Amino acid sequence: xxxxxxxxxxxxxxxxxxxxxxxxxxxxxxxxxxxxxxxxxxxxxxxxxxxxxxxxxxxxxxxxxxxxxxxxxxxxxxxxxxxxxxxxxxxxxxxxxxxxxxxxxxxxxxxxxxxxxxxxxxxxxxxxxxxxxxxxxxxxxxxxxxxxxxx
Amino acid sequence: xxxxxxxxxxxxxxxxxxxxxxxxxxxxxxxxxxxxxxxxxxxxxxxxxxxxxxxxxxxxxxxxxxxxxxxxxxxxxxxxxxxxxxxxxxxxxxxxxxxxxxxxxxxxxxxxxxxxxxxxxxxxxxxxxxxxxxxxxxxxxxxxxxxxxxxxxxxxxxxxxxxxxxxxxxxxxxxxxxxxxxxxxxxxxxxxxxxxxxxxxxxxxxxxxxxxxxxxxxxxxxxxxxxxxxxxxxxxxxxxxxxxxxxxxxxxxxxxxxxxxxxxxxxxxxxxxxxxxxxxxxxxxxxxxxxxxxxxxxxxxxxxxxxxxxxxxxxxxxxxx
Numbered sequence: 326x327x328x329x330x331x332x333x334x335x336x337x338x339x340x341x342x343x344x345x346x347x348x349x350x351x352x353x354x355x356x357x358x359x360x361x362x363x364x365x366x367x368x369x370x371x372x373x374x375x376x377x378x379x380x381x382x383x384x385x386x387x388x389x390x391x392x393x394x395x396x397x398x399x400x401x402x403x404x405x406x407x408x409x410x411x412x413x414x415x416x417x418x419x420x421x422x423x424x425x426x427x428x429x430x431x432x433x434x435x436x437x438x439x440x441x442x443x444x445x446x447x448x449x450x451x452x453x454x455x456x457x458x459x460x461x462x463x464x465x466x467x468x469x470x471x472x473x474x475x476x
Numbered sequence: 477x478x479x480x481x482x483x484x485x486x487x488x489x490x491x492x493x494x495x496x497x498x499x500x501x502x503x504x505x506x507x508x509x510x511x512x513x514x515x516x517x518x519x520x521x522x523x524x525x526x527x528x529x530x531x532x533x534x535x536x537x538x539x540x541x542x543x544x545x546x547x548x549x550x551x552x553x554x555x556x557x558x559x560x561x562x563x564x565x566x567x568x569x570x571x572x573x574x575x576x577x578x579x580x581x582x583x584x585x586x587x588x589x590x591x592x593x594x595x596x597x598x599x600x601x602x603x604x605x606x607x608x609x610x611x612x613x614x615x616x617x618x619x620x621x622x623x624x625x626x627x628x629x630x631x632x633x634x635x636x637x638x639x640x641x642x643x644x645x646x647x648x649x650x651x652x653x654x655x656x657x658x659x660x661x662x663x664x665x666x667x668x669x670x671x672x673x674x675x676x677x678x679x680x681x682x683x684x685x686x687x688x689x690x691x692x693x694x695x696x697x698x699x700x701x702x703x704x705x706x707x708x709x710x711x712x713x714x715x716x717x718x719x720x721x722x723x724x725x726x727x728x729x730x731x732x733x734x735x736x737x738x739x740x741x742x743x744x745x746x747x748x749x750x751x752x753x754x755x756x757x758x759x760x761x762x763x764x765x766x767x768x769x770x771x772x773x774x775x776x777x778x779x780x781x782x783x784x785x786x787x788x789x790x791x792x793x794x795x796x797x
Binding site for chain 1: 484488489491493494496498499500505508511515522
């Protein structure tokens with residue numbers, strides 16, 4: 326579990342410092358959210374705490390305090406609650422969970438900053454969720470291999 | 477088990493809402509910035525590590541760009557230089573009274589002893605052998621060989637080049653030649669002649685190749701030669717031989733050959749008048765005498781009959797100075 330927290334910390338720093346370097350049309354993937362969803366799926370309750378902690382960290386560098394923590398906590402809790410009722414080893418499930426989580430996360434965060442519009446939703450939120458899902462497709466098997474959720 | 481978690485979840489949600497509330501206040505924003513600055517060094521290190529790769533790639537790209545821009549810059553500079561040169565030439569052509577043929581130097585003889593070069597004008601442009609070649613700065617050389625498209629120019633830096641010159645200040649005459657290490661030298665100037673460093677040396681018009689008054693150089697050094705009878709005056713050529721790219725060939729006009737030349741020597745002025753009589757031959761008439769040079773033979777074959785001049789006996793008049 327310590328390994329997971331260290332990894333989440335590193336990902337947080339990467340997310341706020343250098344991830345803009347891999348931005349496609351100003352859209353960056355949310356690798357912290359990938360770790361939160363993964364943790365919630367495979368370690369249930371830890372997902373909520375990780376979502377809150379990483380959210381607080383991201384909030385320190387955001388325009389509005391508390392929103393990332395709130396969304397991270399909700400996603401971590403929701404996915405954790407769901408994990409006991411589904412077969413976790415299905416990649417399609419990972420993708421759906423990641424896509425929906427990313428959409429929900431971005432809608433709340435963007436809504437906290439400015440009024441949402443169709444154009445804004447399509448341009449940033451939808452493609453941002455797709456990008457995060459694509460990155461998650463690479464990260465999930467890697468995290469499984471590292472077995473970071475082992476207690 | 478989840479019941480405890482549920483309680484924590486709601487606790488965290490309430491905490492988040494409180495944070496949102498605090499975050500909208502001035503105090504909350506300041507605290508956010510202060511806390512954020514604690515982790516800034518970590519962010520800096522991570523950025524540095526990641527940027528290292530980015531910077532390397534950028535460096536490669538920028539180096540390639542710099543090379544490309546340097547090359548472009550060189551091309552622009554070269555064009556600018558050429559432009560300036562051509563402007564100078566145009567200006568010179570406008571102010572000179574000679575009929576000039578502008579030409580570009582195509583190649584230079586790599587042999588340092590032979591100061592010859594090839595220009596891009598030839599018979600087709602009415603260039604003939606012994607036509608003087610000048611630049612805006614002064615004498616450059618003379619045409620020694622001509623083909624249809626090109627001409628060979630013997631420059632002032634050739635060891636066999638000679639041109640009759642005089643001091644512009646007082647008319648003291650001499651012959652300019654090139655002498656290796658010494659450079660351009662004005663010889664045949666009597667010892668004790670009035671010649672000073674900085675004097676301008678121009679063509680005297682003798683020898684009937686160069687027109688009178690074309691700049692050759694400035695006196696740099698004055699020495700006495702081995703015989704101790706003459707000065708050997710080292711000159712700084714006005715024409716920048718190595719840098720010259722464009723030259724003018726002075727086209728000789730019939731009226732230019734008709735002139736008076738004044739010699740000043742030992743208290744006497746000698747006036748020599750050369751008069752020419754123009755004989756224009758009809759293309760239908762056969763030339764009366766065979767023209768000596770191969771060039772003229774070719775001109776005959778093409779049906780072109782050059783203008784011939786019959787030179788009368790020169791009249792010499794002596795007069796005390």
